[in-house]
Amino acid sequence: MNVPDDLKYAETHEWIRVADGIGTVGITDHAQAELTDIVFVEPPKPGVVFAAHNAVAVVESVKAASDIYTPVSGEVVAINEELVANPALLNTDPFGAGWIFQIKLSDAAEFDALKSPEAYRAQLSE
Amino acid sequence: MPQRTALFDRHVALGGRVVDFAGWEMPVQYTGILDEHRAVREAVGVFDISHMGEFFVEGPGATFWLDGLLTNRLEKLAPGEAQYTLLLNHGGGVIDDLIAYRLGPESYLLIVNAAKIDEDAAWLRAHARDGITFTDRSAEFAAVAVQGPAARALFAAVLGRELPAARNRVEPITFAGVDGYAVTTGYTGEDGFEAVLPNAAIGAFWDALLAAGAKPAGLGARDTLRLEMGYPLNGSDLSPARTPLEAGLGFFVDLEKPAFTGRDALLAQKAAGLPSRLAAIAVTDKSPPIRAHYPVLIDGAVVAETTSGALSPSLGYGIAMAYLPAAMAKPGQSVEIEVRGRRYAGSVVRKPFFQRS
Numbered sequence: 448m449n450v451p452d453d454l455k456y457a458e459t460h461e462w463i464r465v466a467d468g469i470g471t472v473g474i475t476d477h478a479q480a481e482l483t484d485i486v487f488v489e490p491p492k493p494g495v496v497f498a499a500h501n502a503v504a505v506v507e508s509v510k511a512a513s514d515i516y517t518p519v520s521g522e523v524v525a526i527n528e529e530l531v532a533n534p535a536l537l538n539t540d541p542f543g544a545g546w547i548f549q550i551k552l553s554d555a556a557e558f559d560a561l562k563s564p565e566a567y568r569a570q571l572s573e
Numbered sequence: 574m575p576q577r578t579a580l581f582d583r584h585v586a587l588g589g590r591v592v593d594f595a596g597w598e599m600p601v602q603y604t605g606i607l608d609e610h611r612a613v614r615e616a617v618g619v620f621d622i623s624h625m626g627e628f629f630v631e632g633p634g635a636t637f638w639l640d641g642l643l644t645n646r647l648e649k650l651a652p653g654e655a656q657y658t659l660l661l662n663h664g665g666g667v668i669d670d671l672i673a674y675r676l677g678p679e680s681y682l683l684i685v686n687a688a689k690i691d692e693d694a695a696w697l698r699a700h701a702r703d704g705i706t707f708t709d710r711s712a713e714f715a716a717v718a719v720q721g722p723a724a725r726a727l728f729a730a731v732l733g734r735e736l737p738a739a740r741n742r743v744e745p746i747t748f749a750g751v752d753g754y755a756v757t758t759g760y761t762g763e764d765g766f767e768a769v770l771p772n773a774a775i776g777a778f779w780d781a782l783l784a785a786g787a788k789p790a791g792l793g794a795r796d797t798l799r800l801e802m803g804y805p806l807n808g809s810d811l812s813p814a815r816t817p818l819e820a821g822l823g824f825f826v827d828l829e830k831p832a833f834t835g836r837d838a839l840l841a842q843k844a845a846g847l848p849s850r851l852a853a854i855a856v857t858d859k860s861p862p863i864r865a866h867y868p869v870l871i872d873g874a875v876v877a878e879t880t881s882g883a884l885s886p887s888l889g890y891g892i893a894m895a896y897l898p899a900a901m902a903k904p905g906q907s908v909e910i911e912v913r914g915r916r917y918a919g920s921v922v923r924k925p926f927f928q929r930s
Contacts, residue, residue, distance in 0.1 A: 483590075484607045486884050487861040489913075505913065507862050509606040509884065510793055 448571060449476040451542055455558060456567035457500075457518040462542065465558055470519055473546040474506070474537065477571055482508045485537040490526035490548050497523065497550070499557050504547055506537060517550060519557040525549040578623035579715045579772040580779055587789050595688035597624040599792050606793035610886040613761050613798055617721035618790035619782050626690035626711040627769060628683040628697070632704045635679040641833050642700060643673065644817060644826040650675040655741040655758060657825050659817050660693060661835030665842060666813035667820070669693050670805065672758050674743035682743065682754065682769070684716070686807050700834075714753075715775035717768055719787060720798075724765035728755070730785045731778070736766055746770075748778050760795060762802035762925060797883050800892060803853050803924030809865055810851060810880045810894050816842055819896065820851045821924070850902035851880070852921045856891030856910060860884075860917035863891040868911040871901050879910065885926060891917065892926045 454462040460478035463470045479485065487507040497503050502514035503523070526548045530536050537545040552558060562570065575598045584591060589600030600621065602609060612618045630639060636647050645658035655674040662668055669689040674682040685693045694709045701707065719727055728736040732746055737757050746755045746768065753770035770778055783789065796806070805811050805820055816839055817826050828839060842848075856863060863882030868875045882893035893910060901908075904923050909916040 483602065484605050486607075489861065505861075507884075509797065509862065509886070510601065512861070512864075 448480070449542070450564050450568050450571070452564050454542070454564065455518070455561035456564065457516065457561060458570065459500075459516045461516060461518050463518045463558065463561065465552065468552055468555075469524060470521070470550045470552055470558065471546050472517060472548055472550060473541055474515060475567075476541050479538050479541045479545070482506060482511070482513060482537075484509050485534045488530050488534045488537065488547065490531060491517075491523045493523050493526060495523050496521065496553075499554075506534070515547060518561055519550060519552050519554070521550040521553045523548055524551050576624070578621055579775050580621045580623060580717075583776065583779060584621065584789075589789070589791060592792070594792055595624065595686070597687060599624060600789070602791040602793045603789045606791070606797060607886050609788060609790035609794035610797050612788040613721045613763055613790055613794060614887055615722070617719060617723035617727055617765070617787050618794065619779065619787040620718040620720070620790050620792075620795055621715075621779075622718050622767065623715035623772075623775065624687035625716060626683075626685040626687065626693065626709065627714040627716070628685060628694065629681070629708045629710055630683065630697075630705065631677075631680040632706050633679055634702065635681060635705050638700075638702050638705050639673065639681060640830060642697065643671075644833060644835070645673070646827040646830055647673055647675060647681070652677050653742055653744060655743050655756060659822065659825060660696065661817070661833075661839075662813055663834060663838065664813075665816040665818075665835040665838030667807065667811040667815060667817060668696060668813060670807050670811055670822075672756075674754070674756060676743065684767075684769070688808055713771055714769055715772045716770070717775065717779060717782065718759055718761075718765065719768070719782060720759045720761040720763045720765035722764060723786065724763070727782060727785050727787055728766055731781045748774055760804055761798040762804075762927065763798075797886050800881055800883050800894070801885050801887055801925065801927035803894070803926060805851070805894070806881060815849075815851075815896065818842060819847055819849050847899045849877075849896040850899045851894055852897045852902040852906075853924045853926060854879075854893045854895060854908055854910065854919050855922045855926060856893070856917050856919035858917040858919070860891045860910070861912050863893040863910055863912070867893070869893075869895045869897065870909040870911060870916060871897070871906070875911075876901065882910075887927050891919065893919075897921070
């Protein structure tokens with residue numbers, strides 16, 4: 448499974464990349480492989496403030512619906528409209544075109560506390 | 574302890590994702606449900622259906638006995654023909670839906686749902702008649718469904734002869750010296766066949782089908798394929814609390830027969846008017862996949878819940894079935910289906926959802 452070195456990870460299989468206080472969030476390659484064919488994405492509403500580890504989005508495969516949790520607290524500032532139109536991007540490019548939402552971090556310490564790539568790889572091999 | 578079919582090791586070796594289904598460890602998918610669904614609609618897929626039950630009924634009076642227990646009319650079948658039929662309780666509710674294959678004048682193969690093998694067998698034994706032998710041979714037999722436009726060519730390639738042209742036929746086959754049956758029935762709406770063979774022979778038969786080009790397909794695709802045709806799934810769309818008339822299966826119920834279990838209840842229900850009908854609902858809004866047990870609303874009020882649902886892989890929109898009040902179950906009726914608090918518009922349509930153009 449691909450686990451890029453430049454990202455941080457949540458135990459619930461989301462990844463986050465932070466630049467200028469804005470975090471871009473998606474799900475990992477492992478998560479998309481487990482979920483299989485993703486056919487529907489319900490992103491969070493822009494402008495809404497969430498606390499870390501709350502369910503903010505739903506992705507649905509043919510067989511099941513799964514909650515997506517925000518790894519950090521903050522206000523949702525953007526969602527990936529292209530993904531809503533083409534949910535399969537989550538399967539084909541989970542770390543790129545398949546990003547789900549962007550969030551303005553309210554507490555940078557939460558980001559620091561997330562898993563490193565090494566720690567997430569260790570979780571996957573457990 | 575879940576049971577495994579004779580093909581279990583092959584499912585694992587093929588990367589199948591195994592889930593519990595009716596007490597069996599079955600593959601829900603191999604490469605992906607959408608991929609497998611498409612393979613069946615466009616080429617050919619093969620499903621392990623060994624979990625299903627095989628009953629044999631024979632002896633003088635077998636036709637008359639079964640016609641007293643099942644809704645359709647076996648008397649109308651010639652040997653070598655088959656029909657879809659239902660086993661009802663005394664209230665007219667569905668115990669199981671099954672296919673009866675007439676092997677000889679007084680000899681039948683019944684293929685029943687995996688989850689209902691024990692209940693069906695107990696019911697038939699409770700109604701036993703002298704001179705008629707009922708044998709549950711589910712544990713001895715395995716079966717595969719080979720479905721899709723290329724299934725016919727596969728049959729010829731693997732068995733060296735032509736598949737019967739007509740639907741609902743059964744004939745003996747011999748594969749690698751082992752006797753079984755080929756039947757032209759299925760649960761996908763596609764051309765194809767199902768093969769019933771003893772456990773020991775099914776692995777080599779499966780391998781031969783794959784070598785000839787069949788794509789392994791799991792229960793996930795089996796469910797989306799059957800739902801696109803509007804075929805009911807017992808336990809979801811059929812239940813002991815609903816009659817086959819409510820389920821829209823009146824075509825498979827011969828009320829002209831003098832007697833069969835549940836007939837009186839069906840006649841009474843027909844005379845009083847059906848309280849509900851299983852409606853096919855197409856969602857017109859862009860929606861999440863529809864699943865079972867979602868609320869169905871008409872004029873803003875919840876009137877039912879879905880019994881089955883999917884995002885149709887062939888059509889690209891949500892499809893579902895639900896028992897609506899009979900007056901509201903007419904094609905064109907507007908409905909809404911609620912998913913996580915949001916309502917999506919749809920309407921009642923005629924079955925099947927999917928028709929080959």
